[in-house]
Amino acid sequence: MERNRFTILHTMDTTSSNQNVQDATLLRRVWDWRQPLLIAGLLGGLISAAASFLIEPEFQSSVVLFALPQQSMGAQFYEEVKREDILAYGETEDAERLLQILNSDRIRRRVIEKYDLWSHYNIDRDEAGAQAAMAKVYAGKVGANLTRYGSIRIEVYDAAPEMARNLANDIAQLTDSVSNQLRNDRAREALHYAERSLRQNQNEIKEMEGRLGDLRSIGIYDFPIQIEGLNEQYATALAEGQTTRAENIQSKMERLAPYANEYNQLTTKLEDAYEQEAVLKKRYDLNKLDAESQIPAAFVVDRAAASDKKARPVRWLITVMGAVSLALAALVFLLMRDAIR
Structure with a gap:
């Protein structure tokens, strides 16, 4: 065992010595x-x-912004329990969602068309592969990423410092605009369904109220109360021996009796319809406010300025x-x- 241990140590020493020799040889060469x-x-x-x-030297301009949570404005006004604070800063998930919008093709196309980047970058849009070439150049000059503080930093490089500044500021503004547009589009779809449901409910209420109006025209105003009153009058007439009066009262009750079920059903359905109308009206107002409101998707901390020093x-x-x-x-x-x- 001692011999094996000695052999291992000797081998290790030999390997280390060889390595040192090789290193020394390399350094000498x-x-x-x-x-x-x-x-x-x-x-x-x-x-x-x-x-x-x-x-070609390029200047850099950058914008730093924080994403804001995309909450329902309608819920803030019409819901009794507020789920989130509208004044709070967005979480990492909000920043990541906003970053996806910022890097989207929709933003890129708007920026390219607004500033005519085809001419600015000397790319012929009619040539084969022009779209891929533009995407490559754009990606090399415009970038956005999350910082360790949870904010988003937009960086733009361009040979003209004013162009870099304008691009950076407009990209931040367009991102906010597109985010609002996407949210409003979703809210408008919900508003469409809410409006249709509300109108259907109101039409049903109108029909039932119209039928109740027909019943009132023949003397049925509140069936339970009327029947209760007629029963008391009928009993009183019989007790007082007023046979003719009792027969007239009985005739009135017999005339009202066929409408008992219809009246009771209408009043019950109307009560439910009125409650449903209140709920649908609230949902309609909530979605209408969401569809029309413009809530900032981001809070700009530092706007871009024209740089006076070349960045690359x-x-x-x-x-x-x-x-x-x-x-x-x-x-x-x-x-x-x-x-x-």
Whole structure:
């Protein structure tokens, strides 16, 4: 057992020693090749620096906004129990939904048409693949993402600082407008059904009230009370021996009797219809308010301003990356050449 342990430790020491030797060899080779590597790095830096001046400089403008919860305004006014606070900031889910709208094709198409980005980006819309080309350029110049604070940051790059500012501000405004439009469209559909149900209910009430009017025209105003009164009069007439009067009262009761069921059914249905009308009217008013109201979908914290400093390209970074990349490529080439030999 001691022998095995010694063997393992010896193997580990040998492996570690070999690794150290390889590292030292690599470092020694890099030092020996320092002149060509330095030349390659300088050459890469010069080429990258020259190439960076061929890239059109762009300015950045950004808008920071917080999403607001999309609540029913009608519910805030017509419901007794308020489910949510209308003044509260939106949660992450609200921000994600707004971000989906912000990155939607509907927003992109409106921005492209409003600012004629086909001409601005020099893209011929009649050429094959023009839509894909526009989408690629637009995605490279316009972006939006969630920040760690739960807000949404819209960033726009353009060669003209005023254009970048206008695009960023309008995208934020269009996002709010489209969000309201989507909410209003849903509310209008609900309003259509609520209005149809309310009208149907009111027509039924009108028909039943009309039939009750017909019954009143023949002397039936409140059947239970009338029958109760006639019964008392009939009993009194019999008690007083007024036979003729009793017969007249009985004749009146017999004339009213055929309408008993109809009157009772009408009054019962009318009570239910009036209650239903109150509910439907409330729903109608609620959906009407939602369909017509314009609730902000976002609260803009920082509006975009025209920048006076170029945001890209970052020439020093391009130069450094070019120098490092060409130096590494030269090192790989030298190592491969040495290995082949």
